Amino acid sequence: MTAAVFWAATGLAVLTKGPVAPLFIGSTLCGLWAFERHWKPWEAAFATILMTAGAVTVGPILLIIPAVAALVSMLARTSHQLSTAVVDAQRPEALSHLGVLNVTSSTPPRPSDRKLHWAQHLNDLATKPGEKCGLGRTEIRRRITAFQWPLGILVFLLVTLPWAIAAWRATSGEFFRVAIGRHVIERGQAALEGHSGFPGFYMVTAVILCFPWLAVAVKAGTTAWRQRRNTPDQLFLLAWALGPLVTLELVQTKLVHYWLPSYPALILLAVGWLWTTGDRSLPRGLVLLHLLGGSLLAAIPIIPAHIFDLPGLKLPAFMLSCLLLVATLFIISTRQHRIWASVAGTLLFLSLLFGPFLSRFSDSFxxxxxxxxxxxxxxxxxxxxxxxxxxxxxxxxxxxxxxxxxxxxxxxxxxxxxxxxxxxxxxxxxxxxxxxxxxxxxxxxxxxxxxxxxxxxxxxxxxxxxxxxx
Missing domain, CATH: 3.40.190 (D-Maltodextrin-Binding Protein; domain 2)
Structure with missing residues (x-):
């Protein structure tokens, strides 16, 4: 349900196509985060001031998102507590470990998400040798049921059905004939408007578009695949990344941005691996992949400045490219913090590229x-x-x-x-x-x-x- 609210707000942001778009997404993220934690008085006062100022500046629409986020958070928390009770009833060892954690802490015996996580971890450690580990059929069935499909379908219909009815009546069904018939079915069967691609199109374009995360994500993904039966969180991220990839490869019309919604899964895999692994070294092939992506990305500001003969942008383009190349080469110069240095250099490059450089570049359009x-x-x-x-x-x-x-x-x-x-x-x-x-x-x-x-x-x-x- 939390994801449903976030993607609904993101859809509204895409439809607005204006400065209010980041406010939709940002307020939704903040709302979903805020209502999952205990507030201190000064935090509540500060949030109230910000929300009031936002409502006065942008309009009352800004207050709707936190309100919906609060409702979803309450429902999700209640659902989580109910599912936790069912799991704990089936696993008394987890309750015993949880009791130890509650006694040693200064908090009331109400279990939090973090304590439940550690209780489950301790119970896994207590599993007898030879006992079956991982996700069995019963556990997989329980996790699928925990998605609460009926409630999810209801939320989906509440969000989309009023708009769908209005769109159908306004266009006499023409919108859906074009949106579904042409832009889904026809695009899947033929390369419309000449937008075709070769097998592996999305992985090749991700070398640039998902830089600097792709090389690390490949390493993290292979590790997660080997541990997929014991790490449901990583299994979810793998499904998020690979499911759309396989589907889009079968679609005949190919555009680079079709796979972009899966990039967050790749980044989360990469960051999770960087935070938890002891050895952050990459194989030689992935290092070369990282260098290739950085070199291609560094060429982006230089190519238009020279091809279109824009004298005022040639020097800034050269400096930007050098900055990214230095950050990219840093990955092979040292073994300590080299990936984080490459990430920091890339973020600085992109901030300058989409800031002063492109603002001056767009003046010539x-x-x-x-x-x-x-x-x-x-x-x-x-x-x-x-x-x-x-x-x-x-x-x-x-x-x-x-x-x-x-x-x-x-x-x-x-x-x-x-x-x-x-x-x-x-x-x-x-x-x-x-x-x-x-x-x-x-x-x-x-x-x-x-x-x-x-x-x-x-x-x-x-x-x-x-x-x-x-």
Whole structure:
């Protein structure tokens, strides 16, 4: 249930596509964490101040997530206590160890999660030699039942059914025909829009996208696989990572971000292994894999700065790449804390890459420059319409009633009627369209040159309108 609330909030965050998105996710995580612990008075007061300030700044929506998190936390805690009672009734040794722990501690005899964990661990140590260890069929069946499938299905329906009904009624079922029929079934059977891939596509792309965790995660994953019958937590992480991987490899349409939701499982495996293992050395093959990922990632800022001839970014790109290469090479220079040093260097690299570097890089994009020019036209009192929209991000900044024209015929009729409207189009679309119309009737009032990163080249956008004398 806790996971259901978190992913529901994450889905809302994705739908918002704005600055409120991290607030949805952050407040959900904080709420789920906060209601699982005992609060001190100053902590409760500080949290109240933060929540009140957030509600005043963002709106009352911010208070809904902690409220739902509190309810789910209470239900999950009650469910955990009930399941614990069943387990302890079947395992009296665990209760005896738990009693010892309660006597030696200064807390009341109410068992906490940590004490129960150690009680189970002590009971495992007390298992007689030759007695069967690991997850038997009874234990596996009990763990599957503990997921509380009926309650989970109910929560899922409460979250999704109202939205599904509204979407069905608003689109007469067209949304689901496209979302399920095309984007699930058709994408699984054929590589749509040319997005195909080779076998092992997601593991290869993870060399860069999951750097610096992949090499360590492979080592941790092999260790967890050997111990999978005795470590259900690691078994869950393996299922989280490998289940989607196998499924997505069977899907014919492949995009690098499809497997991204499994990356947290890889990272948790890696961090858990780093915290618990005594020998943190990696095999030579995994060291080379780590070096390959770091080298490829270090090339990312340099390639666009030189290919697109951006003089102001060449030196920062070179410095960024050197920083990551040094952090990556550190893994083979020392055996102490080398993985953590590589992680720290990578985080610093990414913070600089997504901070000052990309902010300056994005200023050269045609989309951002065109959006700024369109906003300038609006400030002058003109209406703005788009023809053959190529930069969808403009729609997030322009008024909701902004018109988008897709065909030359529709554009031609609107140009005659709308005298106070400024139209925006790519220059090649403008010339292609008005090669069949009377181009003398229209004038170009502004030209914007910038970088089209998706097509890997410089391009030009024009703003034009009908001539006043025609």
């Amino acid at each position: 045609i989309g951002s420059q065109t959006t700024e020019a369109a906003m300038g036209q609006l400030r002058q009192g003109n209406l703005v319409a788009l023809y053959g929209l190529r930069d969808e991000e403009m729609l997030f900044s322009l008024p909701l009633e902004t018109q988008v024209y897709r065909t030359p015929e529709k554009l031609g009729s609107e140009l005659i009627e709308e005298r106070n409207t400024v139209f925006c189009a790519r220059e090649k679309d403008f010339h292609r369209t008005f090669g069949t119309l009377d181009s003398d009737r229209f004038e170009v009032i502004q030209r914007i040159e910038g970088l089209d990163l998706g097509r890997g080249r410089h391009t030009t956008t024009v703003f034009f309108r009908s001539r006043e004398d025609r």
